Amino acid sequence: MNRQFLAVALFAAIFAALFAVAPLRADQNAPQLDDLFAQLKTGLNAAAAVEVTRAIWDAWLQHDERGVNQQMDAGLRAMRDRLWRDALVCFDAAVALAPDFAEAWNKRATVYYMLGDFDASSADVAETLRLEPRHFGALVGQGMMHMQSREDALALVYFRRALTVNPHMDNVRGYVERLARGEKPI
Numbered sequence: 001m002n003r004q005f006l007a008v009a010l011f012a013a014i015f016a017a018l019f020a021v022a023p024l025r026a027d028q029n030a031p032q033l034d035d036l037f038a039q040l041k042t043g044l045n046a047a048a049a050v051e052v053t054r055a056i057w058d059a060w061l062q063h064d065e066r067g068v069n070q071q072m073d074a075g076l077r078a079m080r081d082r083l084w085r086d087a088l089v090c091f092d093a094a095v096a097l098a099p100d101f102a103e104a105w106n107k108r109a110t111v112y113y114m115l116g117d118f119d120a121s122s123a124d125v126a127e128t129l130r131l132e133p134r135h136f137g138a139l140v141g142q143g144m145m146h147m148q149s150r151e152d153a154l155a156l157v158y159f160r161r162a163l164t165v166n167p168h169m170d171n172v173r174g175y176v177e178r179l180a181r182g183e184k185p186i
Helices: 002-020 032-040 046-061 066-080 084-097 102-114 118-131 136-148 152-165 170-180
Strands: none
Touching: 032 046, 046 102, 066 084, 066 102, 084 102, 102 118, 102 136, 118 136, 136 152, 136 170, 152 170
């Protein structure tokens, strides 16, 4: 009986120790992100790059708070349905609940962009990048706004920054090549 008790106690101690270590986080502070970003800078094939990029987005999209995730999910559904004002309400709520959550700011920036409010979008992109400087989506978004505003030199700066973080974005590479030649990418 003592052996069985010791075995159960040992198992319980090991189990508790494993889960007492820092819990897995999901957001721009997720511990797996450093490794994923390092992988992006290696010679990944196209399929592997897509998977790593997807894993980064998956981490960015999740928050530890259920209410924040509910607002994000509702906002994403509204975006999918092109209900921009509804999406804005959801992302406003997510930002209010979790002002340190970069992806809430980024999604709201996207909605502002779709509504044509580039000033508000740019302000939210700035906050996204303050919280997650490696956010290649926000960098591309800022580049797109500068391109729309005919500020090609600034667009080029943001697109190049995005490619230093994620060199596997062929469409962005195309924008850089065309802008560098003085052509309009779109």
